[in-house]
Amino acid sequence: QQKVQQSPESLIVPEGGMASLNCTSSDRNVDYFWWYRQHSGKSPKMLMSIFSNGEKEEGRFTVHLNKASLHTSLHIRDSQPSDSALYLCAARRNSGTYQRFGTGTKLQVVP
């Protein structure tokens, strides 16, 4: 069973638009969340992390976390074609030693 679930599976947004990606952990013992971006043929690179309830903004990227529901979301404003990639959500269990990844959301930004 997939413990880190991401939606949607794929997303197409126009250039300049807003992309919203979701991630939920079905494992109640998760404490840390990360978002990674993986361009085609490349390795994943961390975008943002969030450990506390609330919101965090870095440039065009905003991440939210609701610890009660173990739901995090990533929002990309003013989306650019270079944002087209696979977005991976990762979660770590309390005192765990590794990050478990979701299946990802494939984002395509069209001109």
Place this chain on the structure above:
Amino acid sequence: DPKIIQKPKYLVAVTGSEKILICEQYLGHNAMYWYRQSAKKPLEFMFSYSYQKLMDNQTASSRFQPQSSKKNHLDLQITALKPDDSATYFCASSQDTNERLFFGHGTKLSVL
């Protein structure tokens, strides 16, 4: 200038053979990992090491054996290769197990 070096970048093997995937990191990190990614499955955790000690193993098969000869090395030996083992194997590291991961470029393994 890659800080996590994986060798080789591409690898073709025959069914039943054995291969070793190499990983060295020059970030001074204490934790290292192996992940696997294929078209059929998402990025899947395999092993985690901290200070050269095995911390977690989520690989069901004993055909996969990590080897840490030095603090900044974590190789992966795969025996009795099967076509289902075809995937890209990513080595990653982090300062600690609750920190962000840095990934190598991956080794793309094809088993014929």
